[in-house]
Amino acid sequence: MKLNRIAHFIRFRISSIFAILFFLLLLSISYYYISYKRGQWEKDIRANLLEILVGKKSKLEKALSSRIYYTKGVAAFVSVNPNLTNEDFYQLAKELIKEDSVISTISISPDCIISAIYPQEGHMTAIGLNLLEHPARKEIVEKTIETHKTFVAGPVELVEGGVAFISYTPVFNRLSTRDGDFWGITDIVISKDKLLDDAELVAVDNGFRYSLKGTDGKGENGNIFWGDASVFQEEPVKIIVDLPDGSWILGASPVNGWSHYLDQDKTLSILLIVSSIIISFLFWLVVRAHQKIKRNARELSAIFKSMHNLIVEYNRKGEYVKIAPTNKSLLFKPEKELIGKSVHEVFDTDRANLILHATQECIRSKSLVVIEYPLEVGGEPRWFTARLSYKSEDSVIFNAYDVTEKKKDEENIRQSEKKLKELNATKDKFFSIIAHDLRNPLSNFQSISELLHQEYDHYNDEQKKQLIQSMLSSSISLNELLENLLKWSLSHRNELFLKPAKILLQPLVKESIAGVEHIANKKQVVVESCIQEEATVFADKNATHTILRNLISNALKFSRTNGVIIILAKDESIDGASYRVVQVVDKGIGISQERLSNIFNVGVQSSTVGTSQEKGSGLGLILCQELTEKQGGRIWIESEEGKGTTVSFSLPVNSLKDNRRLRILNHS
Template sequence: MRVFKKFRNYLHPTLISLLIFILLAAGISAFTNYKLGLWEKDIRAGLFDVVSGKKSKLEKALYSRIFYTRGVAAYVSLNPEISQDEFAELAKEYIKNDTVIGTMSLSKDCIITDIYPVEGHEEAIGLNLLEHPERKKIVEKTIETHLTFIAGPVELVEGGTAFISYTPVFDKTTSGQERFWGVTDIVIKQDELLNEADLNTTENGFKYALRGVNGDGYDGDVFWGDPAIFDQNPVTISVDLPIGKWILAAAPVSGWRKYADQDKTMFLVLLFSAIIISILIWLFVNALAKIRRNEKELKAIFASLDSLIIELDSKGKYLKIAAINEVDLILPREELIGKYIHELFDQEEAEYIMQAIKKCLKSKELQIVEYRLVLRGKEKWFSARISYKGHNSIIFNANDITKAKEREKQLQESEQQLKELNASKDKFFSIIAHDLRSPLAGQKGVIDILMAEHDQLDEPTKRDLLKSVQTSANQLYVLLENLLKWVLSQSGGIKPVFSKIDFKSTYGVVFHRFETSARLKDIRLEDNLEEGIDITADEQLTDTVLRNLVSNAIKFTHKGGKVSVQSEVVTRNGRSFCKVSVADTGIGIAPDALARLFVTGNTMFSNGTANEKGSGLGLLLCKEFVEIQGGEIWAESTVDNGSVFSFTLPVAE
């Protein structure tokens, strides 16, 4: 599938470029008769695609720097008393090795107070932006719109030209209406910015120019390239700024007239051009796809800001909160300030988060934790990124991951259900393949002997053979009955019908139904059922449970042993239940096998003391039938000392 998607990504632009090439080639023979406007139209179409790609690169390069000032503005709005050292660290973190950025500065009340790097720019400290008419106009516009303004280009003292990105800062630490704090700006070097956007004044027979000083668009002066291009009916496109725009223009180096003077030699030139245009379109489509992927990444970055951003000290104390999604706060913002994590989270969660905070402060490396909260009666999960801010504080950035956790839980539940279904399927086929086959094979063998040697066999031998067939048929009947009920229970085909039942009078006969099989093994049966205990249960399901437990007890008890059944009323979780226990003096069950008695697919079973066969289904049926009636079932056993199987059913009210 991945290979197909990758192939499709390349096939789509290839088909587009091939189609355009075929269309261009078909019109080459008649192209010399085209009017100038048609020649120009085709060239303009191709040129517009190229210009669009350059516009996208330029906007990407520009906005990635504008983001710096917005980030600084957001930080200062929450830290209006930012120190020079803090600003220097922040600016250094943003600029790093970015060669496009010249300087970054802060201007509280529009007076430059901090600049990074300071070296070589000391004279700028103290400059009042409002005293310069043009800068005053820019600052006032940023305050009015709350948007970033790109000024320039302007000549730099150290040489070269640059743009200045101004972003207003509003103090958000005070309650009520926000207050204008000042501005932050960065110097964006013009040549380095245009080089990063792959802009050249001349390229592939076309020349380019930009106009719109201070974002004035067509009304602004040309600040890069040949100004004459704008008098040559160029292809133009707007480069969008936060406030205003630039105009990117392109035109042929030799002018548009040359396309009206082509002769037959243009056929080959045009054919080659068609190939080039097709390749450019292929590159453009691929570039557009990459731009869209980059756009998604940028949107994801901005979406991550929709989170809880909290500053905590080394002891887990809430210092500042800038929460975009305040509904995820455990308390209102004003109540959280000054509280400690141990006051708000349970002990285990609080200690877990504090360990991550201490590790972050020690290593100065990002730490990621996940934690659970109950907000307004609803369980929610969060993922928090803990980053180092200072020697005694960290930034705690938390996002809601509840839906992801719910999907993970659903997946785990589905996986468990699938395992149980597979275990049920394996159990079913095991019974069909072995436990049904064996008694049928035995019956067939005995019947074959009777048919082949009937006249030679004496009556006692015939009677013994028929008795073994009868015993096998009885076992097969019980197995089939259990198998049918088990399949019905697994498919939801069994629905309990509850009624009020006198336990002893109804099920005493079930216990005594096994007197014959007990007598064959010289096993003593003891009926210790109490009278007068009424239960609310399904009569047939409860009959199956008791019958299977008594049958198993007899099966695994040696000759001369004892099987007893007793009942009593017990209280569990404030409710009254009838507890029924079937005890034997049989071979007992090993601890590891005892732990897996009632687990589908893991049930361990063996032949009885008289080599009686079993499928292991009986106990599974008992568990399901007891639980759907609101009861519980369990077993206690000691190897060679017997077992006690007990279950409970609700007492009738």
């Protein structure tokens, strides 16, 4: 009696140790998976935030560049009209900026001395100011003259109050020499707050904080001039806002910090830990039950770069009147072939009609008209957005800029959305499997455990064996599901490493048949192997065994009582390479064509109940497809409802040396 107690205590300790080790294993897997999901979560948030920043960058660049164009327009006009009078300038400035409240003033400075400013009211004291002698403007003006580029300075505090950006553009007399002699400067004062309002920028929006840095276009080296300064101290997502010469940096970070998002998976963490505890407890029960019965049973995831715009003057008839000296590389044809020509002589009918109708609508309404169109320039397809501004009763200013990168970004977003839907389908499939297919074996374990706990002394040995047999069946089902889920997860994380070698098929088939022998005997189904002894394949042994086990289990699941399942093998040649095709043939209930078309689709629940009400997850066939394709083969199904099913998969007989095979093995 004492020896029995000692043996019982030892068996109890051993089963407890195994259960604890199993729990630690599940806990380790859960911890690794949670860590992986946390990293993926932050990557997704950063990617989504970058997409938002791309839109805000586009609006800010658009709002800023549309005002800078005024100085470029004035500079272009003055360069061909160097004797422009102040009255002509006032009229030109009035026509250009109209009622644009974002612009404070616009002025011209021949020889860098301000001669005219619009509007005049409240700004007349600036007349006669020598920009090269002004300590705050001298360096900027000299840089503008030296580089021949437009320069955006600021933000700076204005004498009359407020904060603004100042855009300087050099003017060169194109009538004097080919390259043009320096004529002077034109500048525009842009209200900072009104510009940001026009670009729809707010410091806090939808749970994110935004900030801008790069005073005087110095980018990362510039000071922060808008938004929450702490944004750039919290590993923000950043994007470059391009200026004519220089850049700003637009940064963003969550209001509650990045750690707020990393805490979103607490529910999953708790679920995995609780599941690990429950499964470990059930495993302990199985080990304990097996010890009592047999003593030896054990089983177990810009729009712009820099002002690439084209300015053209069209008349009412759609004829080229003037082409400003901006980015002429965007011209459809050389300038000399365009002046005086109609758009119908340059473009195809649809494009010409679009530009002509927009021109006439702009003249009719005397308001801004915006169009968008594709065009092939220099042999490359591009997309353009054009802003048509009213100039006179017979002409408009056509301002076109390249938005090809924006179009590409939109296409990338569409592709990202498509990929996200596919990932969500995979995720939903996993949750469906976990919620539905773990429930049945776990419920059986719970029910039988309660019976054994409450009525143990009232059952005879035969009844206890029957209950434990039910627990065994549930554990086998649970083990197969967990094994498939683990391999599926490893495959999708590219962590399923295959070691192909020449292996015999017959022993693998016999081993797979032996694994389901007790189920086949219960259903009185004969599983027969017709595989030749010498039949070999060049494949991974464990992966091939998984394929055979799943296919034979499926055939058995859908076979009728007294049915027959046959496993065959034949040879075929594809592109000069030898393959061995293994077929699992049953005469069961078959598969409908509707289900057959979606049977390998991870986003569609394709599992059905077997002939003896067996439950399945639908993951087995999808796993078989992945394991077959990763080994250089393929899998297909032929079935007729009510008459049976033949599942075939091919594997190479020898090692494939072509590039395609090498890529598959390396990826695996």
